[in-house]
Amino acid sequence: MTDTAAPPRRLDPIVPVAVVAVVAAYTRAIWFTPPERVQGFAQKILYVHAPAAWVAFLAFGLTALAGAAWLFLKDPRLDRFAESSAEVGVVFTTAVLVTGPLWGRPIWGTWWTWDARLTLTLFLWFIYVGYLVLRGVIPGREARARAAAVLGILGALLIPFIHLSVYLFRTLHPMPVVARPEGPTMPPVMLKTFFLAFFAFTLLYVALVRARLALAAERDALEDAATEA
């Protein structure tokens, strides 16, 4: 498939929309959402921590799906999407791993504990960092895509375990406060901030993946041109 023509270099319209949404989420969380009475201001870390975790799961889930689709269709666009989504997912997982301890220190009294959810999230980060390293060391495009697809699928198998770890294991990590059968336990003013942050960071994911995809398409076009020359 000849699909590696360099895309036009102009600002993706989703970028300003995502930036406005993220600024709105931070602004509302900082200035227009009250702190929680028991946890204090540290509770506001939830508005950047939980959406980052959601986006990381989304990113790696889509990496796995794109990888699985590539194994059947061999369409290079699927491989580029998997690569882009994995890289952005690593950025969001890094945000999870940075903000989690910043909440844990004032609330639990420790930066880190080898609790099931924390440990599995760290493993997930290592797997997808490994995924990106693997892509960098395999020279052939098809061999690289195949190995990455397999690792991307295997890595995503951790996601349901991480999500269910608070039910499956004795864990310090809080139980869900929104996605629960009895309904959210948060006051509406906090819930609105929470949903705005989820929306904003999901938009940011889309904007970053589209930018990373354009980069990958341009790189492949350059490699193709060098091969043909």
Place this chain on the structure above:
Amino acid sequence: MPDNAGYYHVAYAATLVLYTGYALSLVWRRRALARRRAGRPGSGA
């Protein structure tokens, strides 16, 4: 209410730096590719 605002300030600042830094890395890498395309030395993605 506990006095722990510093942790949330650091968390918000850290995420902003992380996301902005990654977005800038995409811009830089794209510029590096453009330089390579133009035939000047540099590195790509």
